[in-house]
Structures are given as C-alpha cells and as structure tokens.
Amino acid sequence: MENLKNDCHVLLVTFPGQGHINPSLQFAKKLVNLGIKVTFSTSLIAFNRISKLPNIEGLSFTPFSDGYDGKFKGSLDEFESFYSSLVSHGSEFVTEIIESRAAEGRPFKCVIYTTLMAWVGIVAKGINVPSTFFWIQPATVLNIYYYCFTDYADCFKNCSQDQVVDLPGLPRLSPRDFPSFVFTDVSSKYGWGVKSIIDQIEALKNLTMVGIGPSIPSAFLDGNDPLDKSFGADLRQSSENYMDWLDTMTKESIIYIAFGSYSEISSQLMEEIGQGLIKCGRPFLWVIREEKKGISGGKIDL
Numbered sequence: 001m002e003n004l005k006n007d008c009h010v011l012l013v014t015f016p017g018q019g020h021i022n023p024s025l026q027f028a029k030k031l032v033n034l035g036i037k038v039t040f041s042t043s044l045i046a047f048n049r050i051s052k053l054p055n056i057e058g059l060s061f062t063p064f065s066d067g068y069d070g071k072f073k074g075s076l077d078e079f080e081s082f083y084s085s086l087v088s089h090g091s092e093f094v095t096e097i098i099e100s101r102a103a104e105g106r107p108f109k110c111v112i113y114t115t116l117m118a119w120v121g122i123v124a125k126g127i128n129v130p131s132t133f134f135w136i137q138p139a140t141v142l143n144i145y146y147y148c149f150t151d152y153a154d155c156f157k158n159c160s161q162d163q164v165v166d167l168p169g170l171p172r173l174s175p176r177d178f179p180s181f182v183f184t185d186v187s188s189k190y191g192w193g194v195k196s197i198i199d200q201i202e203a204l205k206n207l208t209m210v211g212i213g214p215s216i217p218s219a220f221l222d223g224n225d226p227l228d229k230s231f232g233a234d235l236r237q238s239s240e241n242y243m244d245w246l247d248t249m250t251k252e253s254i255i256y257i258a259f260g261s262y263s264e265i266s267s268q269l270m271e272e273i274g275q276g277l278i279k280c281g282r283p284f285l286w287v288i289r290e291e292k293k294g295i296s297g298g299k300i301d302l
Helices: 001-008 018-032 077-103 118-126 139-148 152-156 191-204 241-247 265-280
Strands: 009-013 037-040 059-061 110-113 131-134 255-257 284-286
Touching: 001 241, 009 018, 009 077, 018 037, 018 110, 018 131, 037 077, 110 118, 118 131, 118 191, 139 191, 139 265, 255 265, 265 284
Parallel strands: 009 037, 009 110, 037 059, 110 131, 255 284
Antiparallel strands: none
16 A cells, blocks of 8 residues: 555546536545545636535646637537537647656656546557556446447337337347437547547447446545535536435435436426426425526526
C-alpha cells in the first residue's frame, strides 16, 4: 500500500455529462481510498457549471478546453460538431499533460477513460502509456451493445417491433427493452455516439474485464463511509425542498422519472407520461429540464 501512495498517480478523463461524471468521481474516490492519487479531468463545459468540487486529499481536478468552453447549449443538431471539437482539443490536452508530467519525473502510471471517450485510449497508446476503459453503464447494457455490434448485428438490423431476441447471458428481450442506440444509423444526428460505442466494443475484444461497481456513494451502498452521501459535482442546482418531501414518504414508495441531460421528449409524450403517473395513484418525483420547450420553470400542465 505504501508503494501505491508514493508512486501511483492516474489520470481519469470522462465525458462532460452528469451521468458520466458521477460514477467516474465515485470511482476516483475508491482509488484514493486505496492510496492512489487521481487527477480528474473533463471539459470546461462541465467544470464551469460545477459550483463546488469535493475537497479530497489525493484527488485533484484539471479541466481542458473543448473548443466551446461553456458556449455549447446542448442542441442535438450541434452535438456532432461539439463532439468533434471535444476530441480534437481533448487529444491535445491529454497528450500535453501526460508528456509534461513525464518530463517532470512524475509520470501517470495509467490513463482511465469512460464511455464515448475511446479517443483517450488511442492517445495514451500513441505515447506508450497504459490505459483502462471504465464502463459506467450497467453490465447488461454492455452485453447488449457487444452483441449488437458484433455477432448479432444482422439480427438487430432486421428486428421487427414484435420480435423476441435471445442474447447469451440475458433473458429474452424485445426491441422496446433495448437502448435506442442499437437501432440508430451512424449517419443520423446520434451517429457520433454510435461510432464511439462501436470503437469501444471493438477494443473490448482484446481486454480483460473486471467488475468493480456499483459506483454510488458509500452511504447508499455498503455503509463503510456514512458521510459519503453524494457524488459531489452537480452540474445543475437542485431544488432543496424535495428532500423534505421525500423524508415524509414511506421507504421505496416513490416513482422516480428522468430522461437524462440530452434526451428530447415531445410535449405530447410528456403530457401522456404525466397523466399515466397521476392515474397510477403513486407519489412520484419527476426531473424535467427547465429549458425544455413548452415547459416554463420546470412545470407541465396535467
């Protein structure tokens, strides 16, 4: 352990989205607890929105320019351009920080990267630094992506809505059970994401995989650190009164609904979901982006 404390320092690079930052930051905490120093990095579009970073000994933060530096508004029509800029600027940064630390006699022992960041591994390989891919989604999703883009590709291409698909290691599934990416054409506006996932799946063929999750705060998992109750890097300010409301509810009685940072849901579908939630008679917590078109102040008429 003493050798780890003295010698091991890793660079962890993640995509600038909340669903990527949260598990990556939790993984960084686990590494620090093992005595490994971690430099955590993502682009300025995320760092500029985090009001307070966690202060943990052994954990440092280094943002890099994505070419937009906070000016990207999250439009799907602009996402491919943003991602290209992220890869271009990020590649320069990763190369520079790795080489500068090596020149100072303090080299990174490993570079860790997450989903949609396969280019980080390519950069690390090009300058002879070991790299590790940290898969941040459920293992089931990894299984689905792997077979979709390898041995079962034809099955997914010709899959009808009422067809049942049998994949090794999984129960029988229908198209509605799969992530939407598996039916997305690489030429669509989501193509940049599909291409990135395909690149990572190709790399997985020659890798050894180790399960380390789930990557959630200790207080909600094993209880070893009851003070670890949050990820610690929120990109959006959250309402505070919902916690008081949750505390009044019976345990495991709340329905939680969220569609992520970038999904586009039509107003009609939002209304139908809302009506369904009301009719089911269960209390629910629904996270809605304020900038959603047709929704003012995060509210929808039901």
